[in-house]
Amino acid sequence: MHPLDPLSADEITAAADTLRREQQLTDRWRFASIELREPSKETVKAFTPGDPITREAVVIGWDRDDGAVYKARVTLQPPAVTSWERQTEGQPNMTVDEFNECDAALRQDPRVIEALAQRGITDLDRVLIDTWAYGAHLVPERHRGGRIGWADVWYRKSPGASPYANPVTGLHFVVDLNRMELLEVEDTHRVDEPDTMGEYVPDLVPDLELRTDIKPLHIHQPDGPSFTLDGNALSWQKWSLRVGFNHREGLVIHTVGYDGRSVAHRLSFAEMVVPYRDPTTDHYRRTAFDIGEWGLGFLTTSLELGCDCLGEIRYLDAVMHNTKGEPYTIKNAICIHEEDDAILWKHVDARTGAEVRRSRRLVLSFHVTVANYEYLVYWRFYQDGNIECEVRATGIMVTTHFAPGQQPPYGTLVDERTYAPFHQHFLVARLDLDVDGEANTVYATESEALPMGPDNPHGLALVQRNTPLRTEEDGKQDYDWNTQRAWKVVNDNVTNGLGTPVGYKLVPGAAFPPMMDPASPVMQRAEAIGHTLWVTPFDAEERWPCGEFVVQSERDRGLPVWTAQNRNIEDTDVVLWYVFGVHHITRPEEWPVMSVDTVSFWLKPVGFFDRNPGLDVPPS
Numbered sequence: 001m002h003p004l005d006p007l008s009a010d011e012i013t014a015a016a017d018t019l020r021r022e023q024q025l026t027d028r029w030r031f032a033s034i035e036l037r038e039p040s041k042e043t044v045k046a047f048t049p050g051d052p053i054t055r056e057a058v059v060i061g062w063d064r065d066d067g068a069v070y071k072a073r074v075t076l077q078p079p080a081v082t083s084w085e086r087q088t089e090g091q092p093n094m095t096v097d098e099f100n101e102c103d104a105a106l107r108q109d110p111r112v113i114e115a116l117a118q119r120g121i122t123d124l125d126r127v128l129i130d131t132w133a134y135g136a137h138l139v140p141e142r143h144r145g146g147r148i149g150w151a152d153v154w155y156r157k158s159p160g161a162s163p164y165a166n167p168v169t170g171l172h173f174v175v176d177l178n179r180m181e182l183l184e185v186e187d188t189h190r191v192d193e194p195d196t197m198g199e200y201v202p203d204l205v206p207d208l209e210l211r212t213d214i215k216p217l218h219i220h221q222p223d224g225p226s227f228t229l230d231g232n233a234l235s236w237q238k239w240s241l242r243v244g245f246n247h248r249e250g251l252v253i254h255t256v257g258y259d260g261r262s263v264a265h266r267l268s269f270a271e272m273v274v275p276y277r278d279p280t281t282d283h284y285r286r287t288a289f290d291i292g293e294w295g296l297g298f299l300t301t302s303l304e305l306g307c308d309c310l311g312e313i314r315y316l317d318a319v320m321h322n323t324k325g326e327p328y329t330i331k332n333a334i335c336i337h338e339e340d341d342a343i344l345w346k347h348v349d350a351r352t353g354a355e356v357r358r359s360r361r362l363v364l365s366f367h368v369t370v371a372n373y374e375y376l377v378y379w380r381f382y383q384d385g386n387i388e389c390e391v392r393a394t395g396i397m398v399t400t401h402f403a404p405g406q407q408p409p410y411g412t413l414v415d416e417r418t419y420a421p422f423h424q425h426f427l428v429a430r431l432d433l434d435v436d437g438e439a440n441t442v443y444a445t446e447s448e449a450l451p452m453g454p455d456n457p458h459g460l461a462l463v464q465r466n467t468p469l470r471t472e473e474d475g476k477q478d479y480d481w482n483t484q485r486a487w488k489v490v491n492d493n494v495t496n497g498l499g500t501p502v503g504y505k506l507v508p509g510a511a512f513p514p515m516m517d518p519a520s521p522v523m524q525r526a527e528a529i530g531h532t533l534w535v536t537p538f539d540a541e542e543r544w545p546c547g548e549f550v551v552q553s554e555r556d557r558g559l560p561v562w563t564a565q566n567r568n569i570e571d572t573d574v575v576l577w578y579v580f581g582v583h584h585i586t587r588p589e590e591w592p593v594m595s596v597d598t599v600s601f602w603l604k605p606v607g608f609f610d611r612n613p614g615l616d617v618p619p620s
């Protein structure tokens with residue numbers, strides 16, 4: 001076992017049992033999260049296999065009777081609770097148990113049955129009640145202080161049909177999640193049901209003829225893949241890393257090295273903010289924090305060979321838990337495989353002919369289903385030292401019906417009297433790079449065209465300006481198209497063979513501005529999305545850019561609070577928080593199911609090597 005390995009099922013059970021016993025928790029207690037308390041960088045670096053290790057869990061939960069929220073630390077050998085702290089801000093993450101229990105409870109509530117009957121819906125078995133978390137400012141005043149959810153209603157046209165094909169427009173419920181009790185029925189308006197087609201399963205799509213001209217495509221690696229997976233330690237050609245996983249970030253990539261040199265200590269996604277940009281009654285509460293409110297780990301789904309992953313695959317399972325603290329396994333949660341990636345480099349010489357190398361990449365991926373939506377995450381490692389992080393958004397868009405002649409301007413018409421609201425998916429990647437060691441400085445690197453003059457008579461001169469970011473205030477950076485701004489993480493204490501400092505560049509992709517009034521409640525909760533990049537000095541406790549307790553939050557207690565200290569970020573252990581995603585202006589082609597919308601950013605070596613590190617890739 002390695003100190004960074006995720007908690008096992010036995011460890012989760014032990015942590016829950018220990019806490020239950022020592023704090024005399026009743027069955028009204030819910031476990032929101034149980035995760036490994038990751039060891040310090042020093043511990044990780046000093047570890048050699050066989051060393052005794054101390055395992056610790058961090059547990060967050062609450063009592064449904066008094067609503068009291070606690071965060072605890074539990075050591076596992078010997079089992080003991082070492083800290084137990086009451087939390088006073090916000091609520092713990094929403095849980096899958098609550099989502100399911102709320103759906104079941106509301107479907108039996110007479111007021112719900114009555115409201116649906118008035119819309120002609122009597123088969124409750126076909127109803128899906130979809131519970132969302134709130135921002136504190138939107139919780140009705142009379143319910144403040146409780147653990148409150150609000151719910152949408154969806155309806156399947158036939159037992160096996162898609163619920164997200166049919167919104168029940170203008171009907172929402174407000175729920176006390178601790179008592180699992182309906183507080184309010186909001187019946188704001190009704191719309192005569194349009195004749196739509198929201199099905200995507202072939203049998204349910206009228207007149208669909210599946211293509212017949214696709215021949216098999218097989219990927220064979222007769223000698224197996226070129227990587228080795230030993231527990232959670234992965235090595236492939238010159239790359240080495242460890243695979244981690246937790247309830248909130250999902251896949252975490254630890255201790256990334258190339259040829260024995262350190263590139264990154266930890267890479268993950270720390271928050272996702274999805275504001276719907278539609279102020280109408282059906283949508284104004286739709287501001288999902290899919291990581292802080294729900295957790296990518298809890299929402300990870302099992303992968304299937306031949307469908308999700310093609311080729312010679314190695315899977316890792318993930319162990320999550322329910323709100324009783326009981327562990328369960330997500331089979332095939334993480335996919336690891338190699339891919340052919342066309343050409344790495346090539347040149348054709350008139351005399352000697354072509355010299356060409358095919359590119360091979362190592363891919364780590366996991367898939368998340370957030371109710372109607374899917375996020376597919378791919379971390380790719382290349383033979384020339386590049387790292388690419390790609391996210392694909394797919395699944396089913398939220399839609400809503402409107403009365404004849406009255407389409408609201410906040411979305412795109414995708415079916416008869418049906419529009420899909422515009423929305424944005426902001427992802428915050430937490431990038432703890434350690435380029436040849438921890439002492440790094442981030443430079444904004446920008447191109448500048450010099451004015452014409454005696455030294456520049458043709459107006460061609462272009463120079464590159466590298467500006468060190470010295471404080472957290474400097475570290476608040478925005479994308480600039482005019483200068484092609486990017487950011488280099490440089491170790492000024494280590495030089496390459498050319499005598500220049502070694503570095504890795506964050507090449508921005510899919511960056512876009514929030515386009516939101518700073519006074520708007522969502523921006524207050526998610527100030528983190530206000531910049532493309534934030535840089536902080538490493539602090540193991542600083543993990544969540546919009547705060548630890550995002551459910552029913554009022555303010556962002558993460559990045560804006562930490563960076564208000566304006567700490568030094570020069571020549572120190574830095575963490576980069578990169579904000580990117582999908583500015584989703586919906587299209588008819590994304591209905592009834594959305595093909596992947598793909599966004600990415602890159603980490604590329606700049607002077608980390610003396611020359612192309614892919615020179616040694618052999619010809620195929």
Ligand code: CO
Binds near residue numbers: 582
């Ligand atoms: Co979208």
